[in-house]
Amino acid sequence: MNMSGISVPALQRNIPLAAHTTLKIGGAADYFAEPSNEEQLQKLLAWAKQERLSCFILGNGSNLVFDDAGYRGLVISMRCFENDLIKVDLDACRVTVSAGVSLSRLVRFCHESGLAGTEFLAHIPGTVGGALIMNAGFSRHAGQQNAIGDLVEEVRALAKEGAIVHRGRSELKFSYRHSNLGDLIVLEATLRLWRRSKEQIRKEMEANLDHRTKRQNVREPNAGSVFKNPPPPHPSAGSLIEKAGLKGKRIGGIQISEQHANYFVNKGGATSADVIHLIEEVQKTILHANGITLEPEIRIVPEN
Numbered sequence: 001m002n003m004s005g006i007s008v009p010a011l012q013r014n015i016p017l018a019a020h021t022t023l024k025i026g027g028a029a030d031y032f033a034e035p036s037n038e039e040q041l042q043k044l045l046a047w048a049k050q051e052r053l054s055c056f057i058l059g060n061g062s063n064l065v066f067d068d069a070g071y072r073g074l075v076i077s078m079r080c081f082e083n084d085l086i087k088v089d090l091d092a093c094r095v096t097v098s099a100g101v102s103l104s105r106l107v108r109f110c111h112e113s114g115l116a117g118t119e120f121l122a123h124i125p126g127t128v129g130g131a132l133i134m135n136a137g138f139s140r141h142a143g144q145q146n147a148i149g150d151l152v153e154e155v156r157a158l159a160k161e162g163a164i165v166h167r168g169r170s171e172l173k174f175s176y177r178h179s180n181l182g183d184l185i186v187l188e189a190t191l192r193l194w195r196r197s198k199e200q201i202r203k204e205m206e207a208n209l210d211h212r213t214k215r216q217n218v219r220e221p222n223a224g225s226v227f228k229n230p231p232p233p234h235p236s237a238g239s240l241i242e243k244a245g246l247k248g249k250r251i252g253g254i255q256i257s258e259q260h261a262n263y264f265v266n267k268g269g270a271t272s273a274d275v276i277h278l279i280e281e282v283q284k285t286i287l288h289a290n291g292i293t294l295e296p297e298i299r300i301v302p303e304n
């Protein structure tokens, strides 16, 4: 497609964003594109700049709620972005993976290569890019502190004005569900892993799956944990919500899951306004009962 003199790959108009998130909420994006490589991504950014449009970078939409009014600008989905590109240096135990690769594919690749470290990411339904921005993690018990940031050696990214930047280990800052990559478009990351037998890796993945199935077997559309856990020694967000008797509470189409108190599920027709309303209700109740302000982990994307 050629718009205003810039050739832009497959630009789509008025695309409903609900279909691009796991919680299935959100109106339409004015413009939507799924670049499959860096050149296409650069062209899209140049076009949006020329048209003075805001851009939103979307991974697998597993941690997001778009506004009911949609997004006034260009949503760039990274799901097709070099989404099979994984390179391995077995001697150095290093894996370089594109931002568009799904975490499940990355974990499978590492397992097949006999490289351990990524097993805890196996059942997180995000892309590598989204996981780096969120510093995605999962632990079976309090002693484990597994987060993707701990594995990262280098990130290659695009600054919003189009320059390629490299961030080495010493420049990267990861904390609980947060990274200092927020102003960049992540293109790829190099992870430092370690050798382990395929059998041991498989056992670790199975233990994670078993733990998740017992505690988080939520089948309705959701976006994972809604709130971050408050720092120790406070109980987890889920147990605070459960103890407050809020499991099953519903506003409009959104409900606190009966299975897992830190998950909200879309019972059908939920809106972003419902989600915001329920978040505020939970925050108010927990502040009143425990003196703790729960901070949302999911991201609400305004219309712009």
Ligand SMILES: Cc1cc2nc3c(=O)[nH]c(=O)nc-3n(C[C@H](O)[C@H](O)[C@H](O)COP(=O)(O)OP(=O)(O)OC[C@H]3O[C@@H](n4cnc5c(N)ncnc54)[C@H](O)[C@@H]3O)c2cc1C
Pocket: 022, 056, 057, 058, 059, 060, 061, 062, 063, 064, 078, 099, 123, 124, 125, 126, 127, 128, 129, 130, 131, 132, 133, 134, 135, 136, 137, 138, 184, 185, 186, 187, 222, 223, 224, 225, 299
């Ligand atoms: C069933 C379920 C279970 C979950 N379990 C976990 C869990 O155990 N642990 C955990 O941490 N999370 C969990 N999550 C939440 C979610 O999967 C993670 O946060 C995941 O890392 C988000 O990745 P994504 O690709 O879907 O990102 P999105 O939700 O699409 O985006 C998240 C943020 O990253 C930005 N982003 C995405 N890609 C890029 C990129 N290439 N460059 C720059 N910015 C980008 C977006 O703009 C947005 O700000 C779960 C979610 C679900 C639905």
